[in-house]
Amino acid sequence: MPKPYHHGDLYSTLLLEAKKILKNEGVSELSIRKLAAQVGVSRTALYHHFKDKNSLLCALAESGFATQKNALQTIMKKEKSREAFEEYVQSYISFAANNHHLYDLMYGQLIWRNQLQTDSLKSASRTTFKLWIKWVEELQMEGILDKENSPLRVGQACWASLHGFARLVLDGIYVNQSEIKEMTQQISKMLQSFPKN
Amino acid sequence: MPKPYHHGDLYSTLLLEAKKILKNEGVSELSIRKLAAQVGVSRTALYHHFKDKNSLLCALAESGFATQKNALQTIMKKEKSREAFEEYVQSYISFAANNHHLYDLMYGQLIWRNQLQTDSLKSASRTTFKLWIKWVEELQMEGILDKENSPLRVGQACWASLHGFARLVLDGIYVNQSEIKEMTQQISKMLQSFPKN
DNA sequence: ACGCTATCTTGACAGTGTCAACATAATAAA
DNA sequence: TTTATTATGTTGACACTGTCAAGATAGCGT
Numbered sequence: 001m002p003k004p005y006h007h008g009d010l011y012s013t014l015l016l017e018a019k020k021i022l023k024n025e026g027v028s029e030l031s032i033r034k035l036a037a038q039v040g041v042s043r044t045a046l047y048h049h050f051k052d053k054n055s056l057l058c059a060l061a062e063s064g065f066a067t068q069k070n071a072l073q074t075i076m077k078k079e080k081s082r083e084a085f086e087e088y089v090q091s092y093i094s095f096a097a098n099n100h101h102l103y104d105l106m107y108g109q110l111i112w113r114n115q116l117q118t119d120s121l122k123s124a125s126r127t128t129f130k131l132w133i134k135w136v137e138e139l140q141m142e143g144i145l146d147k148e149n150s151p152l153r154v155g156q157a158c159w160a161s162l163h164g165f166a167r168l169v170l171d172g173i174y175v176n177q178s179e180i181k182e183m184t185q186q187i188s189k190m191l192q193s194f195p196k197n
Numbered sequence: 198m199p200k201p202y203h204h205g206d207l208y209s210t211l212l213l214e215a216k217k218i219l220k221n222e223g224v225s226e227l228s229i230r231k232l233a234a235q236v237g238v239s240r241t242a243l244y245h246h247f248k249d250k251n252s253l254l255c256a257l258a259e260s261g262f263a264t265q266k267n268a269l270q271t272i273m274k275k276e277k278s279r280e281a282f283e284e285y286v287q288s289y290i291s292f293a294a295n296n297h298h299l300y301d302l303m304y305g306q307l308i309w310r311n312q313l314q315t316d317s318l319k320s321a322s323r324t325t326f327k328l329w330i331k332w333v334e335e336l337q338m339e340g341i342l343d344k345e346n347s348p349l350r351v352g353q354a355c356w357a358s359l360h361g362f363a364r365l366v367l368d369g370i371y372v373n374q375s376e377i378k379e380m381t382q383q384i385s386k387m388l389q390s391f392p393k394n
Numbered sequence: 395a396c397g398c399t400a401t402c403t404t405g406a407c408a409g410t411g412t413c414a415a416c417a418t419a420a421t422a423a424a
Numbered sequence: 425t426t427t428a429t430t431a432t433g434t435t436g437a438c439a440c441t442g443t444c445a446a447g448a449t450a451g452c453g454t
């Protein structure tokens with residue numbers, strides 16, 4: 001039986017296969033033509049399901065925000081403690097390390113520079129960020145994070161630090177694996193607020 | 198008089214013109230063919246002066262590390278104070294903001310991922326980093342930065358925060374200009390160590 | 395059965411980096 | 425000074441890339 005002219009569920013298949021390529025080879029190796037070949041479809045079939053390559057990348061990034069949001073939600077159910085905060089910091093860096101190329105996509109210039117985000121991606125990332133700020137506020141009330149500044153400010157500052165460290169690790173500027181865990185702990189401590197006396 | 202077959206100083210001219218394109222249009226718009234056309238030379242003339250495109254990009258990044266090193270050197274001559282530290286934080290973010298695409302190149306994955314750096318670039322960046330660590334040590338001795346950890350660790354952690362914030366600004370994730378200065382101050386404060394009682 | 399629309403295909407175009415082969419100029423050796 | 429060598433610049437070609445236009449095929453509602 002020859003393969004049918006219509007694929008049936010090309011949208012999902014493309015996303016799935018694109019995820020594989022992204023995970024294994026990185027965004028630089030994710031070309032539309034290669035993806036199409038791997039799925040067994042012509043070069044331009046994708047354009048009936050995604051506006052362009054950017055839309056595909058946005059869809060991939062969006063799924064990343066969903067998993068990050070889930071991770072946040074589960075940790076927010078736990079007791080608010082310094083240990084929980086460190087655990088989150090640890091998991092944030094782990095997520096970045098284990099999803100190298102996806103993280104690039106989620107927070108990299110490829111999509112964000114020049115505001116190329118899909119509306120759908122915008123709202124997904126905003127939702128995740130808002131949840132993060134909410135948790136920061138809760139931790140502030142517990143005295144774990146600095147109370148002197150607004151949840152938004154503290155959340156932004158903490159996230160900047162996490163993101164910066166993640167980037168340095170991912171970009172190969174910090175490479176020593178044993179250092180990384182140690183440094184993660186230190187950053188976690190550095191971000192916390194401790195009683196002054 | 199027709200233009201001579203040999204350019205005379207093509208290496209410098211290529212670097213200069215590449216810098217212009219990088220500054221005005223970004224690395225994504227810096228193509229070898231466009232650069233060659235702009236200089237008035239054939240597409241492949243560059244290959245007699247640079248091994249490949251990556252080498253050209255490394256050379257550009259290298260010049261960035263030189264200016265960052267100079268900035269560090271001048272501020273290190275000043276009195277070691279909390280104000281000096283904040284000034285450096287401010288200048289770091291300013292450098293990133295004013296040299297958008299150059300900063301991308303210096304710390305971005307394009308060069309660092311997969312260890313594509315030129316030996317020359319490696320040593321330039323290492324020199325700048327070592328100087329930074331040295332200053333951190335001096336600030337530790339003044340009680341401005343945390344003394345409990347090694348200069349290397351504290352320097353890495355601080356730099357991660359600066360880099361992270363710079364990236365978020367450059368990638369258009371933080372855009373509000375008025376917020377940026379305020380946040381820079383907060384990060385500067387957050388990184389400093391204050392007496393516990 | 396007919397027409398409409400969604401889906402998929404091939405052909406084409408303007409880009410990209412870079413290798414091979416060749417042309418020209420400057421420089422070192424005879 | 426002539427000759428050989430090396431440095432520098434040129435054109436042609438190749439394998440890529442994303443995406444538009446036009447045409448082919450299938451499914452679905454009327």
